[in-house]
Amino acid sequence: MATAELDLPLDDTPASRFLAWLIGGLVFLAVLACAVALLAQGALDRLSERPRIVTVALPAVDDPAVGEAELARVRAALEDMSGVAWTAVVSEEELDKLIEPWFGVVAPEARAELPLPRLLDVRFQPGVVPDLTALARKVRAIVPNALIDETGPARGALEEAAQRLRWLGGGAGLLVLAVLVVVVVVVTRASLDLHDETVDLLRLLGAPDRYVARQFELHAMASALRGGSVGFAAALATVVGLVHLPTLWGLRLVPVVPRPLDWILLAMVPVLAALLITLAARFAAVHGLARLR
Template sequence: MFRRLGRRYDLPLDRDGAQRLLPWIVALMTYIAAMTLLAALVLGSLAWRWTDNVSGAVTVLLPPSTDQAVGSNEGRILGVRDSLATLPGVTAVEVLPAAEVAKRLQPWLGAGASVEDLPLPRLVVLRVAPDRRPDVAQIRNRVEPIAPGAVVDDHGVWRAEIVKLATRMMTGAGLAVVLIAMTAAVLVIFAVRSGLAIHRETIEVLHLIGAHDDYIARQFQNHTTKLVFQGGLVALFVLGVSEVFLLQAVLGLDPSLLPRFGMGTAQWLALAFLPGLAVFAGMLAIANVTARLTVRRALARMV
């Protein structure tokens, strides 16, 4: 393909001032589209991990009680834990230690607060097998007699919001990429039309000595694809440099601030390279097809 793209043209397309900026504009568009796609993929992956992490979990919040009729707090907590552990499909029931609850509240209460004296609720986290969905009603039925007023949360509302947000952002990113693709097509149409106008006389000579429309269209097609290829290479290089900078910035952050993706090296590499390569290939295809169709349509109106 590269040899074909580099062949001599009967039309002096290499000397067109009108197309000189095309590679740079394509480079910019490819870069923006690839970055948009990359951001969408990272966000989508993040949202998926978040929702996946909590989709098999249910949190039971047990408010502290002074009512002796329902037993001691610790007794209620253990009663709930044991009862939930016997539910079908449940793989683990974990009681969050009071100290852990206190630690998590520390940022809101301040370092000087004595949280041990506060009537804090206790949390019981229940996990079910990956192939099962938590049965919230059943859990509630088990918990209510032991700990009246307990709150059972399967994170459904939060999860739905995250999924909605992620879906909207990915849709937005997809639309942005489609718009960039359409703009690229329009750009190629204008560049090719200007080339057709500049070389009208030469094209007529080619026609008159027996050139098929396809012969002429192929020259525009190859030339435009070559320019887009050059622009795409520039974009891929800048994209790679940007990713290295981003990675360095991310690695410099406190790991506890970062979400867990749980991806291997191969998946990270795919995430880093695929958006750029996909946009690059898309741009080449758009340039190729658009240039060809534009020239064919214009030539059909000539003698």
């Protein structure tokens, strides 16, 4: 007999009726934005987990014995540094490949005539960010003209791009949630004005403000659950589609896949949205009702 129908016919107005759709669309955008932020964070984490390699170039010396001794001292000093996994001298074959673009294929006897530097790869443990200044100071204490260079020049740019994407995605997600709050406040205030006679009746029957506000809150929450779940499902399908589907055709549009924690965090977005929507509706209704006596 008794129904859980709201006392206020809030589904009867266009603004309220479309609230669920609006929420769905905005939750879709918020989830996508957060997915971008989380994928960017994932990329950053993966980059930071990759061991970093620094190349030390020691200038050529006339006396091979002196060169060998310098190399041994530099290697010993570097291997003493914290975070260094190992050091390796770049082989002559690799050196040949490096100079090939400038000198072509160089015969072994000709190479001896070239003042080629001795190259030393220094590999750091995963997650360690090399302190290039300290490293250079240490090397140059032994070989003053030594050059230090971090291998993979694109890495810095990659990191920077991922960081930007992370902030952009996070910021866009927050912005969409803020828009959601504003939309709910505006719709609630409009509904309150539209249903002023019914609100007046409820208050005449003794309904306190919190009872009337609860009507708006419940309606907003129901719209959030309906619209939010649709928006979330659509966003999830989009993320899965972008990340996994291209691999079926051998493509890789997104270089990282969401981690289990990312899925959990994404699932929190509609929950957070529903919470914000409910609070925003309550806030708008309570403030709107305060104008009435």
